[in-house]
Amino acid sequence: MSRTTPVLALTVGDPVGIGPEITVRTLAEYAGTDDHHGIAVGDTVAVRRAVAATGLDVEVREVTGWDTPAAGEGVIDVLDIGVLGDSEPAWGHVDKQAGRAAVVAIETATRAAMAGDVDGVVTGPINKEAIWASGSEHLGHTEMLGELTGVTKQDTMFVVRSRQQPDHHLRIFFATRHLSLRKALDQLTRDRQVDSIRRALQALEVYGVDSPTLAVAAVNPHGGENGAFGREELDEIIPACEELRAEGLPVHGPIPADSVFHHGLEGRFEGVLSQYPDQGHIAAKTFDFDGTISVTVGLPILRTSVDHGTAFDIAGTGKADHGTMRSAYLAAVDYAPFVPRMRSAYGS
Amino acid sequence: MSRTTPVLALTVGDPVGIGPEITVRTLAEYAGTDDHHGIAVGDTVAVRRAVAATGLDVEVREVTGWDTPAAGEGVIDVLDIGVLGDSEPAWGHVDKQAGRAAVVAIETATRAAMAGDVDGVVTGPINKEAIWASGSEHLGHTEMLGELTGVTKQDTMFVVRSRQQPDHHLRIFFATRHLSLRKALDQLTRDRQVDSIRRALQALEVYGVDSPTLAVAAVNPHGGENGAFGREELDEIIPACEELRAEGLPVHGPIPADSVFHHGLEGRFEGVLSQYPDQGHIAAKTFDFDGTISVTVGLPILRTSVDHGTAFDIAGTGKADHGTMRSAYLAAVDYAPFVPRMRSAYGS
Numbered sequence: 001m002s003r004t005t006p007v008l009a010l011t012v013g014d015p016v017g018i019g020p021e022i023t024v025r026t027l028a029e030y031a032g033t034d035d036h037h038g039i040a041v042g043d044t045v046a047v048r049r050a051v052a053a054t055g056l057d058v059e060v061r062e063v064t065g066w067d068t069p070a071a072g073e074g075v076i077d078v079l080d081i082g083v084l085g086d087s088e089p090a091w092g093h094v095d096k097q098a099g100r101a102a103v104v105a106i107e108t109a110t111r112a113a114m115a116g117d118v119d120g121v122v123t124g125p126i127n128k129e130a131i132w133a134s135g136s137e138h139l140g141h142t143e144m145l146g147e148l149t150g151v152t153k154q155d156t157m158f159v160v161r162s163r164q165q166p167d168h169h170l171r172i173f174f175a176t177r178h179l180s181l182r183k184a185l186d187q188l189t190r191d192r193q194v195d196s197i198r199r200a201l202q203a204l205e206v207y208g209v210d211s212p213t214l215a216v217a218a219v220n221p222h223g224g225e226n227g228a229f230g231r232e233e234l235d236e237i238i239p240a241c242e243e244l245r246a247e248g249l250p251v252h253g254p255i256p257a258d259s260v261f262h263h264g265l266e267g268r269f270e271g272v273l274s275q276y277p278d279q280g281h282i283a284a285k286t287f288d289f290d291g292t293i294s295v296t297v298g299l300p301i302l303r304t305s306v307d308h309g310t311a312f313d314i315a316g317t318g319k320a321d322h323g324t325m326r327s328a329y330l331a332a333v334d335y336a337p338f339v340p341r342m343r344s345a346y347g348s
Numbered sequence: 349m350s351r352t353t354p355v356l357a358l359t360v361g362d363p364v365g366i367g368p369e370i371t372v373r374t375l376a377e378y379a380g381t382d383d384h385h386g387i388a389v390g391d392t393v394a395v396r397r398a399v400a401a402t403g404l405d406v407e408v409r410e411v412t413g414w415d416t417p418a419a420g421e422g423v424i425d426v427l428d429i430g431v432l433g434d435s436e437p438a439w440g441h442v443d444k445q446a447g448r449a450a451v452v453a454i455e456t457a458t459r460a461a462m463a464g465d466v467d468g469v470v471t472g473p474i475n476k477e478a479i480w481a482s483g484s485e486h487l488g489h490t491e492m493l494g495e496l497t498g499v500t501k502q503d504t505m506f507v508v509r510s511r512q513q514p515d516h517h518l519r520i521f522f523a524t525r526h527l528s529l530r531k532a533l534d535q536l537t538r539d540r541q542v543d544s545i546r547r548a549l550q551a552l553e554v555y556g557v558d559s560p561t562l563a564v565a566a567v568n569p570h571g572g573e574n575g576a577f578g579r580e581e582l583d584e585i586i587p588a589c590e591e592l593r594a595e596g597l598p599v600h601g602p603i604p605a606d607s608v609f610h611h612g613l614e615g616r617f618e619g620v621l622s623q624y625p626d627q628g629h630i631a632a633k634t635f636d637f638d639g640t641i642s643v644t645v646g647l648p649i650l651r652t653s654v655d656h657g658t659a660f661d662i663a664g665t666g667k668a669d670h671g672t673m674r675s676a677y678l679a680a681v682d683y684a685p686f687v688p689r690m691r692s693a694y695g696s
Contacts, residue, residue, distance in 0.1 A: 178569045178570065178577060179569070179577055179578075180568050180569075180572070180577050180578025180579070180580075181529070181533060181568050181569075181578060181580075182530075182533055183578075185529060185530055219529055220528050220626075221526045221527070221528075221529075221624070221625045221626050222526065224528070229526055229527055229528050230527075230528025230530060230531075231528075232528075257629070257630050258629035258632075258633045258634075259633060259637070261630065261633075262634050262637040265634070276569075277606075278568075278569050278605050278606055278627070279626070279630060281605075281606035282605050282606050282627060282630045282631050282634075284606075285607060285609075286606075286609040286610050286613070286630075286632075287634050287635055289607070289610040
């Protein structure tokens with residue numbers, strides 16, 4: 001891409017959730033900058049309604065192309081997807097037209113990123129029931145992004161900004177996905193460890209860390225204390241780490257989970273592989289709830305997202321905090337220079 | 349107790365570990381205050397050696413009773429336990445005399461607390477191998493404290509100071525102890541939940557919270573998502589919470605573990621019951637590694653402690669950070685007014 005100013009597409013998510021509000025708050029905050037340009041992707045009616053709900057003093061401008069220069073302070077841009085027209089579904093209730101709008105926004109933004117028309121996609125929260133009510137069989141963003149990009153293997157990377165080292169971001173990866181803790185333990189095989197570590201190291205490089213180090217979290221307390229507190233470390237995790245260290249890969253651990261994230265945030269490692277989702281989620285979100293964002297790794301495009309839901313209970317009240325959406329947007333700005341690496345590493 | 353200034357006994361722990369250094373740094377920092385008085389409990393030779401190692405400009409004064417008033421800025425007090433005499437075992441190596449000194453310091457301080465001569469005990473880190481080498485069959489502090497106080501049931505309470513609400517401390521309790529994660533899952537029965545919740549609520553009241561609320565962490569991701577990600581919530585945790593709510597107890601949850609600690613730190617709850625040790629440890633130590641301290645609940649005396657080890661690799665170098673020891677000391681000062689409640693609730 002030859003643009004010098006990154007252009008990001010921000011899908012508003014489900015238009016009857018808090019997505020439009022946190023999107024317009026984020027866009028309004030950065031409307032005056034020349035360093036990056038965010039464009040809301042959704043129905044203009046939903047964006048205007050969110051501006052009214054938040055009480056922001058901004059003008060909503062409809063753009064028809066991604067290359068329209070930003071208008072500056074006080075003006076936010078929307079690329080209208082034409083689903084809702086003039087209809088305004090009620091805030092905070094599952095609605096099939098709202099679900100359809102959420103799907104079309106993701107399709108529109110993802111296609112623009114695939115075509116190179118935008119540098120990345122920042123996605124607002126969607127509601128699964130609304131997606132299903134709209135007639136889509138997709139389970140969520142992951143399935144839609146997979147189909148739109150032709151990718152079958154995606155990973156989640158959490159990014160947490162360190163307080164200890166202001167320029168340092170810790171990236172957290174996950175060896176297992178969302179399933180019961182018992183099933184996660186069953187899946188912690190040596191092969192999966194090896195594969196997860198390799199993919200995490202690759203992701204660190206793709207996303208701009210040129211000489212990454214990765215720490216692997218233990219799964220049992222005190223790292224299993226040599227078998228006294230569980231055998232997963234001895235039987236699966238340590239052999240995997242040693243195999244990769246023998247290849248010369250910069251892998252540390254396993255390190256007890258109650259210190260590895262702290263050490264990572266101090267700057268000892270660029271990444272931590274957590275063994276089950278809650279392990280990394282507890283660390284990241286307790287440390288910085290609003291600053292923790294999610295990057296989808298494995299796609300040939302840049303995609304960041306909030307890691308919270310549609311909050312139907314407060315949608316339309318203007319109360320929603322846009323901290324995570326802002327963090328997700330700024331992370332996309334930071335990672336935009338590495339889109340060529342994503343295409344090269346994960347493109348077909 | 350009729351003292352208005354709390355007196356705390358600080359055991360130096362294993363004298364060849366970092367315990368003496370972090371103890372003297374803490375005492376030196378608060379030597380000038382009239383609000384509380386800390387006294388090191390250990391061998392005078394070990395305390396003097398630690399002062400030399402740290403390069404602190406303080407005088408070491410031997411006291412023979414707990415009621416000696418503090419001498420003020422620049423003077424730290426030690427109650428000599430007479431184990432090492434003039435001998436100085438090498439830093440950083442398991443040593444049976446050092447192990448014996450660690451045991452005697454704990455005995456001395458605990459007896460003083462039981463007699464009401466001090467308001468509380470703050471314990472420095474010990475080395476299990478040295479304890480065993482000294483001829484003691486104890487596994488650690490827990491067993492020694494149990495024997496000295498006649499208590500059979502002790503719980504750990506972590507205390508974390510909130511950044512969001514400076515006057516708010518979050519207390520974290522644990523439904524299971526250190527064992528493999530698989531075994532912890534097997535122990536998460538409804539009966540254990542009920543018992544853990546009751547004990548946690550009692551501890552909050554004993555330690556000064558007059559109308560406590562407690563949140564119970566879920567064990568599976570997203571709280572199990574109604575059985576899709578594990579059944580422990582449906583089968584054990586929810587019935588326990590509902591049983592206690594029906595009694596009118598202020599119990600919330602189960603709440604997904606990736607948000608419950610954040611909400612607790614924001615001030616929504618005074619306590620969180622975590623389901624396995626790492627859950628609460630990851631939250632507390634990632635949030636504030638040096639500020640997380642441990643209180644032993646269930647004893648008729650006040651006891652706080654650091655939650656790190658003897659760090660033999662840096663013992664004697666003066667490099668050890670005393671942040672956690674300071675936090676443990678200040679927590680003991682904070683909890684000293686509630687010693688009568690501890691005696692009444694947990695005394696025989």
